Amino acid sequence: MNKETSEIKSAKHSPWKDVGISDPRARLKSLSDYASMVELDRNIPPQRYYRSGVEMIRMADMCMKDNDLEYAYILYVKFITIFVEKIRNHPQFNTVPLKDKEYNQQTLRKVLPKAEELKKQLLEQYQAEYNKYVEDIKEREKIEKERLKQEELKKLREEEERKNKLAALAAVKAAKAAMTASVTSPEDGKVKKTSSVSSRPLVSPSSDIIAQTSREKPTVDRSTKPSLLCDSLTLRDVVLPTKLMHNFLMLAFTNTTNNKETCGILAGKLERNKLVVTHLLIPEQTGSPDSCVTHNEEDIFDYQDQHNLITLGWIHTHPTQTAFLSSVDLHTHCAYQLMMAEAIAIVCAPKYDETGFFILTPEYGLDFIANCRETGFHPHPTEPPLYTKAKHCKLDVTAVIEVVDLRRK
Template sequence: MLEPSDRVNELYENASKSVEQTFEISAPIIRYFRTMETMNKYQKLFVDQRRFVEAYVLQIKIGVLFLKHVKQHPEFLTFKASNSSIVSNGRNQAKEALNLAEVTKSKLLDIFAKEKVAFDETQKRLAAEAEMERAKQEMWVLENERRALEQESSTIDTEGFIPKETSTPVDAADHNLPPPPYQAEQGHPQVPDRSTKPRSSSTSTASSSVNSIVPGLKIIAPSANARSIHQKVTVPALLGPEFLKYAFVNSSQNIETIGMLFAKSLQGRFQITTCLLPKQKGTHDSCTTTNEEQIWEFQSQHPELIMLGWIHTHPDYQAFLSSVDMHNQYLYQSLLPEALALVVSPNYKEIGAFRLTETGLTVIGNCKEKGFHPHNKNPPLFEAAPNVEYLNSPIEMVDLRS
């Protein structure tokens, strides 16, 4: 395990690199300020939840985004002249975020120091246990050889020598040794493998997702070995069917439909409550929003809501993430680890809640390709999110397309 200071430095470098990968100088400058507002909202949420690693990363991103990207943007001076209040607010957010980052850094150093001590103690304990196991194995090998020799000597009868009855093999108990737990056919005693010891397992969120009923749709289930370190996300069971109703006209014309997902943070989990359909333009295999200001305005009017990802249809295909979808998901997930990409297939009657894997975040973050392009599928770049539960909770549909 790295030293605490090295772990913090690694977080800083990764956060700076992520900003470089995510933002392009050609993007409209207003998008940077809107993104800073969103990140600022998330980092405050993470601090409240004591998720200091995620908070620190976003605090660094806010500062780097303003200092290295916004101020160097070709539109900066022109934008500043006509939007001084937005620029001033962005500067204040960056300053505040970097100040908070120093506070968060000190907390992380304390946390990482304790983890390092615990890690070192665990390594010592495991090393000691391994040495004991090795010594035990050697002991039983020697004991088995001793028994074999005594057994052999007790059966020798040469030159008229007859062994006494007392020369029978000595029992292990006479030497204060416990009998071996298992005797192999070859005479080599074996100690039961620790890996065969049953492990207690917590209830998988995948099972609840698979067993829950989404009317008319099959749920794409996470793999059996999928594990999540993220907070649970509850998805209304009617979200998929309701979204298909709003997308019916587009789907009948083989056109994709997109929506934004908003959630509330409730009792240590995120609960999706609202689906926003902004103005958009779609084709048979893609869909983009055409008025992002609608989304930002809606979010500013509902500060209690957190943008938790997006949902879209695949009129022609099954539910999965295309290369374009993965690049879009990267933008959401790099800000909020719990961000989801919900995909609904009307023809195949499927719904899936997907997220990028750790490998996917690295590969997509470093990918500069545009449009549809191939990616290696092994190891997988995306997966069905194992932290999702489908529940009978209400969903509000807000359609701004007309």
């Protein structure tokens, strides 16, 4: 499947989150700087960027409905950066159809005020979070001061008790010495035993210290301490209908028996911060034993536009091999994952009854493949691994999948 490489080279993680709960304006600037980090590849036709822009806005609008303001703002700013600052410098900019440019300009007129309003909302949100964080710090400092005070009182009490014990021990020793001493009376010559021990208590503990230390030591709930660093590699779940793979293999059966690969596009929606695959789109294609080339991709784009769907990955068969990602597969998937970090690649190997759910390793493989300029089948290093199992994939036996076959019969 000879898809284009990355349209937009985005960072492999989210460094703006490392700012944590800091000054609201600095936090917003970090977010804006990250969103503006867009580089255009002059080897990729500008029409690809215009197509990616359509999906970026669709995804941003979904994020707004899901109240994910940060991610929506990032997508809006990326869109503005590409189509206001960058795209005109593309050497093939004049080849873009006029209708695409006009539609893009109409979208820009809507996006610019949306981004500005989002900026205000995020600043208010950051300010509220910062104020709460400062209040939490003050509360923790207050609790810590009280804890130190109680510890000091405890030390004073222990020191007082130690002195009391020493005084009592000395008194006991003195009493024993007096009881064994003999005194002879000159009147009767009898021996009398006298005691120097007073019936009065020797030492009285301080009632003030006892009263002060009788209070319970306050407890500190460590779980309320805010985390300043977020896990920047956290991926949202991709929910897949369990029957998707079975339906796809049934559709690909003829090609599989003829030793030809079959491929499809996974499309769906964002629902409650989860990416749900709802459609399997089968484009016009030509298959061989180890590759699959798509044609008339405009049919896919039109269908997605009509049904408000976003691309969540792709699926293809290995008729005679096991489930893995070849060098061509890695480059194909790179374009998907750079556009959406959660995008997955599914490989079905019916001969070996295997199904693999894969993703490029965010910490290494994604950048390596994005910067690889080789084409066709070519060797890649195996260590560190370039791809891994997509652990954020979740199968749902109750979910429904709609299969749309766009191949011309």
